[in-house]
Amino acid sequence: QIFDKSGNIKQDVEEAKSYLEKLDAFDYKFKVGDYFFNKWHFRSLINHYVSLANKGQMKISFKDLLTLLAAKKLDNYADKITEYFELMTAQDFLPNSPTMMNAGGRLGQLSACFVLGMEDGMEQIMKSTSDAALIFKSGGGVGINYSDLREEGDIVASTSGVASGPVSFMNIINTVTEVVKQGGKRRGANMGIIEAWHPDVEKFITNKTEPGVLENFNVSVGIWEDFWHALVNTSDGNYILRSPRDKKPVKEINAHQLIDLIALSAWKSAEPGLIFFDQINKYNVFAKARKAPLRATNPCGEQSLYPYESCNLGSINLVNLVKRQADGTYEFDWQRYEETIRKTTRFLDNIIDVNTYPVPEINVASKESRRIGLGVMGVADLLYKLKIPYNSQEGYELQSKLSEALSYYSMEESVALAKSRGEFPLCSKTEYPEGKIPISGYYERPKESHSCDWDPLIDKIKKHGIRNVLTTTVAPTGTLSMIADCSNGMEPAFALVFEKRVTVGRFFYTNKIVEEALKEHDLYNDEILEKIADNYGSLKGIPEIPQWMQDVYVTAMDIHWADHLMAQGVWQDWIGNAIAKTINMPYDVTAEDVKCAYLLAHELGLKGMTVYRDGSRHKQVLHMTSEN
Ligand code: UDP
Incomplete structure (x- = not known):
């Protein structure tokens, strides 16, 4: 009575709805072809379709939906939807908020992270600006490396004029972000990057210390080996800034002075951050296929991507994965963790295919690499529950084991997916067939300290390939942790x-x-x-x-900044992509401490670094006390 003869929901949706309500009195299962739905899955799907029909957004066919999913050769939908539904309603796992906001809606854009290129030409600049606007509209954040734009004051041959420089082009995207405001759900976030060799780097560093400038941007300075070498290995610290147009030297500066300028600015206003491209590319097995290194990250820095790549993230809520013992204490349930990692790796792989990409180039690049970002949240809460201090030997050991297991089981599942669905299209062109993996801990941690047996997994990758170029990322989980009511990502509680x-x-x-x-x-x-x-x-x-x-029960401010770095390093060792983390510092640290933190961060193999000195921001988002 809910459906018409061809399996579509009745034209009179109110009538269909009233039958659905009557059905509620019974316990029933619903079967379409080979698919079984239990009562509440069925109800929620029908309600969703009814609401779309009411808004006139869609001609509804339940049958079409199932046929579509089957045709995409995804999981047996009815089986898996139960699993996924339960994981999400129990808040054991949540996909990034664009997936939750847009799935089933008209936009259908499900990813949080994007990177766009920025080539030195007016047409290319405007193409990237319009691509960015479409991404903002759908709830994503965009990272752009502006280093290829010629410096301010350089020549523009076609107009015989002078170039306005990368910082002024960032202002255009900043304004676009302001105007688009992501369909009212969340505001576009940007990452603007300039590499240390660019002639405008000093202007870029100090640009945001004034309030109101580039408010929709996070900014970071990109660091390569040559700069780090000048900083730590040469006695004079001489470093040459070069024109992006012809790579000719423009100016000689001192690497120490530049890092001091960065540290002072970060001390004053929490920006810029540093991105260590040398570390990001050290185990970048994908560089061979793309014939280029990674040169940009998403807005919060946890995800490096190639131009036009996107990534959908999802986070497992670790505090939910505990077992209560007979004596009232808690133990982490490793078995459930492994199962959850496997299921959610599949979930995120599915998202790549049901996603609607904002521009065609993103569709192509995202499916070529099939990058996903499975991460965690509730780490601090888990440690509280287990009564293990975050910043202790035991705390780091547990975090390391959690991080290693996340990548290990997720990569293992991705190999299983490669067997059944095929490896990602560019897999054979990467360094995977040579037995390399993008996990620094495998190479840099002594073998006896590994808690997973990586060699058999590497052999499997060589044999069957892998479905997703990288599988793990620890996101900030700003919205997700609020929904799941747990601590953010791997951050200590504020x-x-x-x-x-x-x-x-x-x-x-x-x-x-x-x-x-x-x-x-x-x-x-x-x-x-x-x-x-x-x-x-x-x-x-x-x-x-x-x-x-x-x-x-330690808070972010109780933990020394060196311990914050340590925790980030422990997670980073095993995570394919990167970690969203703020290195909190008390109000009375000096800019020299910030510089020290940079050196330690690089030493620990971090891929990026953001400091936040208490009270240094004009608008401090997280206040200990709020009044209204
Ligand atoms: N992001 C964005 N706008 C926002 C918050 C986040 O574009 O207001 C993007 C950004 O790329 C960030 C990523 O989403 O790095 C993940 O952020 P988070 O984990 O906080 O997202 P959630 O899924 O919790 O909303």
């Missing part, structure tokens, strides 16, 4: 208790796990919450709080 003042009084928001622990130890009352909130959201130094709690 504050354990914060206060909200409203007209009718004061409220305290307390981390769920800390609240549980305080209650268990009879320490939970308004007075103590107020003390913690006034103590920057931290338990440190509060006499009533036992020392073990102060050590375990």
